[in-house]
Amino acid sequence: MPRGITAKGLATRQRIVEGAAEVIRTRGVAATGLEDIREATGTSGGQMTHYFPGGKTELLLAVARHEGEQILQEQRPLLDDLTSWTAWLAWADDLVARHERQREHCGLSTLLGQLEPGDLGVRQVLLELFESWGNALEQGIRAMQRAGEMDPGADPREYARALLASVQGGVVMLLATGSSDYFRSALDTWFARLRVG
Amino acid sequence: MPRGITAKGLATRQRIVEGAAEVIRTRGVAATGLEDIREATGTSGGQMTHYFPGGKTELLLAVARHEGEQILQEQRPLLDDLTSWTAWLAWADDLVARHERQREHCGLSTLLGQLEPGDLGVRQVLLELFESWGNALEQGIRAMQRAGEMDPGADPREYARALLASVQGGVVMLLATGSSDYFRSALDTWFARLRVG
Numbered sequence: 004m005p006r007g008i009t010a011k012g013l014a015t016r017q018r019i020v021e022g023a024a025e026v027i028r029t030r031g032v033a034a035t036g037l038e039d040i041r042e043a044t045g046t047s048g049g050q051m052t053h054y055f056p057g058g059k060t061e062l063l064l065a066v067a068r069h070e071g072e073q074i075l076q077e078q079r080p081l082l083d084d085l086t087s088w089t090a091w092l093a094w095a096d097d098l099v100a101r102h103e104r105q106r107e108h109c110g111l112s113t114l115l116g117q118l119e120p121g122d123l124g125v126r127q128v129l130l131e132l133f134e135s136w137g138n139a140l141e142q143g144i145r146a147m148q149r150a151g152e153m154d155p156g157a158d159p160r161e162y163a164r165a166l167l168a169s170v171q172g173g174v175v176m177l178l179a180t181g182s183s184d185y186f187r188s189a190l191d192t193w194f195a196r197l198r199v200g
Numbered sequence: 201m202p203r204g205i206t207a208k209g210l211a212t213r214q215r216i217v218e219g220a221a222e223v224i225r226t227r228g229v230a231a232t233g234l235e236d237i238r239e240a241t242g243t244s245g246g247q248m249t250h251y252f253p254g255g256k257t258e259l260l261l262a263v264a265r266h267e268g269e270q271i272l273q274e275q276r277p278l279l280d281d282l283t284s285w286t287a288w289l290a291w292a293d294d295l296v297a298r299h300e301r302q303r304e305h306c307g308l309s310t311l312l313g314q315l316e317p318g319d320l321g322v323r324q325v326l327l328e329l330f331e332s333w334g335n336a337l338e339q340g341i342r343a344m345q346r347a348g349e350m351d352p353g354a355d356p357r358e359y360a361r362a363l364l365a366s367v368q369g370g371v372v373m374l375l376a377t378g379s380s381d382y383f384r385s386a387l388d389t390w391f392a393r394l395r396v397g
Contacts, residue, residue: 185364188365
């Protein structure tokens with residue numbers, strides 16, 4: 004991003020990024036050109052160059068960051084306060100229900116669809132997303148163990164990573180089959196494993 | 201497929217399907233036209249119409265079935281004989297290693313890339329794939345429980361489904377991050393959960 008950008012400039016840039024994200028969610032990244040995004044967001048060629056001097060690559064990376072933030076944002080505040088079984092179950096229900104509604108408009112599949120082999124920018128966004136997401140789950144597991152509500156023998160980091168992999172798999176299988184059965188089985192099985200008493 | 205097709209005809213059809221699968225794995229389904237597949241497989245327009253009267257839709261469905269079969273075939277014979285911890289660990293190692301090699305040429309991501317909203321044909325192929333795959337894992341868990349090697353308290357069907365979701369998630373995260381860490385964590389954590397003694 005250019006230095007010395009104004010607050011108004013930032014808002015404009017953000018508006019372009021959000022508009023681009025929506026176009027890409029609908030049409031897919033391969034079928035979306037800069038021209039389409041300019042049209043959908045009412046942005047002139049000059050503005051586009053001003054805000055994204057790196058062109059489509061820079062804009063797509065900004066979209067990826069935006070999608071990554073959205074994925075975590077949508078899970079808040081539950082994700083940051085997984086300190087009771089009520090909170091864990093509400094988080095899980097909310098996650099499954101949202102993906103049932105979104106289907107192919109899922110932000111993560113958009114992100115993955117953007118990933119070209121060797122695309123280090125988007126890959127970095129994905130790594131950071133999974134890292135933050137996993138950390139939040141790990142904090143939740145630790146809180147539950149302290150409260151005596153989850154098995155103290157479960158390694159919080161390993162279980163958080165494994166649970167996160169199940170979430171990704173559950174989403175993929177929901178998109179693939181149209182049913183959330185596998186998603187729910189995966190989450191319920193983890194919870195049953197971790198529950199104490 | 202037309203009735204009364206000869207063995208030679210079946211072989212030709214299969215050759216077209218396999219060639220098409222390769223082109224699609226490399227270029228992606230959106231960027232692949234019937235023309236590209238004809239060129240890559242040396243198939244005339246007349247032959248194409250003969251073997252796939254339903255056009256691209258029919259050919260893509262045949263490719264999806266082929267990819268689905270391949271995904272299970274690649275895991276055999278291990279997948280059908282998960283009767284010892286040695287077999288389970290070999291199956292898991294082999295699965296992770298193959299996906300590390302294949303990366304974006306993974307057959308399942310090709311299948312998912314083909315899935316258009318409302319595409320009931322490809323969705324059916326995916327449902328059957330997950331069903332067969334899950335059944336094989338379930339049989340393995342049952343065999344291990346009978347042998348006293350896996351926790352008899354674990355519901356074989358639920359655990360098979362949850363394990364399968366972890367596999368899908370592990371693959372997605374490997375494709376996304378370039379690392380198999382999450383994939384391995386997920387599998388190891390399930391195995392540790394199920395192991396007796």
